[in-house]
Amino acid sequence: MSVRLTVRPLRLAPAYAELAGGVDGGVALFIGRVRPDGGRSGPVTHLFYEAHRAPALAALADLERSARARFGAHRVVLWHRLGRLGVGTASVIVGCAAPHRADAFAGCRYLIERLKAEVPIWKTEERRRRARPRRGRPGPRSGR
Amino acid sequence: MGRLRVLLFATAREAVGRPRVDLTIPDDGTRVETVLAELTERYPRLVPVLAASRLFCNGEPVARRAARLAPGDEFAIHPPYSGG
Numbered sequence: 001m002s003v004r005l006t007v008r009p010l011r012l013a014p015a016y017a018e019l020a021g022g023v024d025g026g027v028a029l030f031i032g033r034v035r036p037d038g039g040r041s042g043p044v045t046h047l048f049y050e051a052h053r054a055p056a057l058a059a060l061a062d063l064e065r066s067a068r069a070r071f072g073a074h075r076v077v078l079w080h081r082l083g084r085l086g087v088g089t090a091s092v093i094v095g096c097a098a099p100h101r102a103d104a105f106a107g108c109r110y111l112i113e114r115l116k117a118e119v120p121i122w123k124t125e126e127r128r129r130r131a132r133p134r135r136g137r138p139g140p141r142s143g144r
Numbered sequence: 145m146g147r148l149r150v151l152l153f154a155t156a157r158e159a160v161g162r163p164r165v166d167l168t169i170p171d172d173g174t175r176v177e178t179v180l181a182e183l184t185e186r187y188p189r190l191v192p193v194l195a196a197s198r199l200f201c202n203g204e205p206v207a208r209r210a211a212r213l214a215p216g217d218e219f220a221i222h223p224p225y226s227g228g
Contacts, residue, residue, distance in 0.1 A: 032228050049227070050153060052220055054203045080227055092228050112228060120200075121227030122154035 003060035004079040005051050005121075010090045015077045022074050024097040026104030029077075030112050032092040034085050039127065046126040049082045049091060051119075056080075059119040063111055071107035073098050078111060080121055091123075146171055146215020148179065156197065156221040159189035169215060176201075177209040179219060190221075198222040 002018045012031065019027045036043045060078045067073040077095035085091055094115065096107035115121075150165045157163050160183075167182060176199060184191050199206040200220040201213060213219055 051227070052151065052153060052200070052203075052222065055200060055220075058203070116228040117225060119227050120153070120222050120225055122223065123226045124154060124158075 002075070002077045002079070003057060003064060005053060005056060005060075005082055006079065007081065007083045010079055010081050010093050012090075012093065015079065015093045015095055018077050019075045019095045019097040022097060024074050024104070025099055026101035027095065027097045028101070028104040028108035029093065029095040030108050031090050032094075032112070034087050034089050034091055036087045037125075042127040042129045044087065044125050045128045046084050046086050047091065048084045048124045048126065049080070049121060050124075051080070051082055051121045056120045060115070063114050063119070066114070067096060067107045067111055070110065071096065071098055071103040073103065073107045076107075076111065078115065080115070080119075082121075084126070145169065148174075148213055148215065149218050150179070150183065151218060151220040153220070153222060154226070155193050155223045156190065159193050160187045169213065171215060173212045173214040175209070176206055176211050176213060176219075179213060180209065193223055194221065196224055 015029060034047045064076045064078060067076050073096045075097040077093060079093045081091050094108055094112045096104050096111060098104040098107055145168050148167045148169045150167060152160050152163055180194060200222060202218055
């Protein structure tokens with residue numbers, strides 16, 4: 001079992017090593033990254049991730065057991081990063097190793113969808129404010 | 145009288161302005177609904193957050209608002225999750 005909540009950067013190579021330790025024919029990996037969503041109040045520059053640690057780790061462990069039972073997954077990675085992350089930074093790595101690719105893909109998809117819905121982790125957006133014209137400020141003077 | 149610690153996350157924290165609140169409760173405990181009433185009286189911005197939140201006591205889900213909380217318990221308000 002490999003579940004983790006960490007403030008340290010997530011790296012792909014150790015996640016793959018965790019999954020590839022057996023003889024499974026399929027290893028599926030998903031990496032979620034901070035994206036610069038737009039909006040009226042400006043684009044996202046950072047996301048702040050927080051968790052209620054003990055229930056979150058318990059929920060991740062439940063997911064891992066569930067993926068084993070449903071998809072015959074032999075190895076699972078559920079790593080989530082916490083803290084303030086900039087655009088493009090990996091926030092989550094989910095992986096599933098199973099004897100065949102169909103179960104590896106399905107297990108990986110199942111894990112990330114369930115993680116988002118059922119694990120007590122939250123993100124708060126930080127946006128760069130768009131410049132707005134100030135009211136009441138005179139424009140350039142026209143020549144007289 | 146004893147202390148009940150309330151943990152607040154994400155929009156619940158923003159509604160209250162801090163990540164935790166300590167309440168004083170009777171030695172023989174109190175109901176979840178009583179704690180929620182006190183919190184929303186102090187922090188009215190919590191009302192819409194609570195409508196969509198899950199509740200936990202000592203890391204375990206609280207299914208009923210009539211459930212009892214005891215001094216020393218850690219009560220948590222979980223707004224909808226948004227990890228990933």
